[in-house]
Amino acid sequence: MKPDVTPAIATPAETQWVEAELVRSLMRIARNTQAVGVLLIPVFVGVLYDDHEAVALTLWAICALAVAALRFTVIRKYVHEVMAAGSRAHLQFFGRYAALWPVSAFVWGFSTVLFFDRSPLADQFICWLVLAGLAMFSINSLSSHLRTLFLWLDTLAVTSLAVILWRVGVELQFSGPFYHWWIIALVVIFWQVLRQAGLRLHNTHRRNFELQYRNNQLIESLTRQTQAALDAVEIKNRFLASAAHDIRQPVHALSLYADWLGSEPELVHEIAPKIVESTKAVNALFDSLFDLVRLDSGKIKLAIEPVDLAQVLHDIELQYRPLAEAKGLEFRVHVSPGSVLTDGILLRRIVGNLVSNAIKYTQRGGVLLATRQRGAGRVLEVWDTGLGIAAVHQKEIFREFYKVPGHAGTEDGFGLGLYIVARLSTILGHPVTLASRPARGTVFRLTLKPTDAKQAAERATAASTTLQLVSMP
Incomplete structure (x- = not known):
């Protein structure tokens, strides 16, 4: 027994693309078959030429040729303006001109006035064959677009039946031969059979295009991977x-x-x-490597709790003040008392990387570590008077292994410090921004929004999963 497979849910983009391809298919067939409908007009006229008044036959032929000419013009317009355009253009174009097909069906259906019960049975038989052939031909040419196919078949059948019923009921007062009712029954049966056949063929076309779209998406996905x-x-x-x-x-x-x-x-x-x-x-180099490995493996253990910012800054000061003073730099700390809901260890790691970078790239002046109240939240800032970062590099510095060309001090690391800062700040939900002027200094700002433990865990897992998928050979 085959397992049940839930069909994929079509997205709006897929639906639009499939609908546009169905329109494209219909228009492509219409370009190749337009001449067939035109050639049937003189055949029809030739069959009825001796059976009917020339005026009525001529008027019908003019109407049929006019509709054919209009469709030919629309097809040419499609070829020159729309054929190479996108899905939306196809759907908009067809929406404007779709009515031409049922108009054509009406003209052909109205031709029943010319031959039904007014011509010899042999000529009637030929005319019915022509209409039946057109109806069957429409299954192939219009089934790509189900609504157009149904409108065409319904218009042709209803118009023909209306003419027949008018002749039988109004003009003949139901006194005509019995085979008229057989003709009505055959038209109705033939009409419904064609609708069902068209529906099945349309479903086949649609499934083919849906598979084509999904295959294209799969190929693109595999290419990206x-x-x-x-x-x-x-x-x-x-x-x-x-x-x-x-x-x-x-x-x-x-x-x-x-x-x-x-x-x-x-x-x-x-x-x-x-x-x-x-x-x-x-x-320090191995610490960066270990941080990177933990991030990529998703083995970061989060402990979200209220963290005293004054204590965090005090710990950072104890660790990095000696390094700053050894370079002759002033190290200042400005604390705005308060706490934030976050992971204290990861927050220290973020701030430590920012302070370490500030000291590394500052040759004179100093480094300021501060927390400020901003609105309902807090912002942690790391200022320096160092080399600064040109605007062209400010987005790139958060990429792994990126080192600003020509910066003194870039030879002392892997270029992972700010990458780790970006990854950890994303996990904790603490956006990090920077402002910098070359040769004047840089300030990094960490917005300390309260961390949601569940969302942080999901972000950590999602980041590591994405990275593992990308890294698959």
């Missing part, structure tokens, strides 16, 4: 190159200092601080 995988491979290659380069420098320095200390132990007081600094550099 393939490109994303290639991009991920490129990122990994750049990462390996960057990691090899950035880690090699402090490790190589450690090796030199160790050799130096081994050969001249009396210089321990001079060499030991250099070894400590190199060790700190290696630790």
Whole structure:
């Protein structure tokens, strides 16, 4: 037994595209079959030429040719103006001119006036064959657009039946031959059979276009995923190159200092601080790598609770003031007392990365770490008087492994600090913005909106899942 498969729900974009393709199919067939309807007009006239008044026959032929000419003009307009356009243009165009098809059906249906019960049975038989052929031909040419097909068939059948019933009931007062009723029955049966056949064929066309659309979407999705995988491979290659380069420098320095200390132990007081600094550099690089791995694997454990901002800034000051003062920079802290609902460890990591960057790229002046009340929330700011960031780089600096070209200090890291800041701030729901002027300094602002624990967990999971899908080879 085959399992039940729930059909995919069509999106508005899919529905519009499919409808437009159905219109395109109808118009394409109409271009190729227009001549057939025109050629049947002289055939029809030739059959009835000796059976009917020339005036009435001529008037009908003129009307039929006029409608055919109008359809030919519309088709030409479609070819030159719409055929290469998008879905919306197709639907709008067809909406304006769709009435031409039922008008054509009315003209052909009204031709029943010329032959029904007014011509020899042989000529009537030929005329009925022509109308039946047109009706069957419409199944192929109009079934792409179901509404147009039904309007065409209904108009043709109702017009023919109205003429027949007028002849039978009004003119003949129901005194005509019995085969008239058989003709009425056959027209009704034939009409309904054609409607059902047209419906089935239309459903086939529609399913084909729906499958085509979904296949195209699948191909585009696979193409995007393939490109994303290639991009991920490129990122990994750049990462390996960057990691090899950035880690090699402090490790190589450690090796030199160790050799130096081994050969001249009396210089321990001079060499030991250099070894400590190199060790700190290696630790900082590995901290960035570990943060990146945790982010990408989705193994971040969130502990959302009220966090005292004064305590956060105090901890950051204890950690980074010595680094700033060692470079001769002033390190100031301005605290607006209060708390925020967030993850204290991740918040410290965000602020620590921002302060570390500020110190790294500031050669003179200082760094200010402050919290301010803004409206109903709080904003945490990190100011520096450093190199600044040109506008062209301000969006790029939040990408992984990105280093601003020509910035002194970019050789001391992977270019992951601000990428980690962006990822963590997104997870916690604390938007981060910046304002900067080259050679004047930079300020990063972290808007401390209360973190919703459930939404933060979902954002962390979604971010890691997306990254894993992108990184699949």
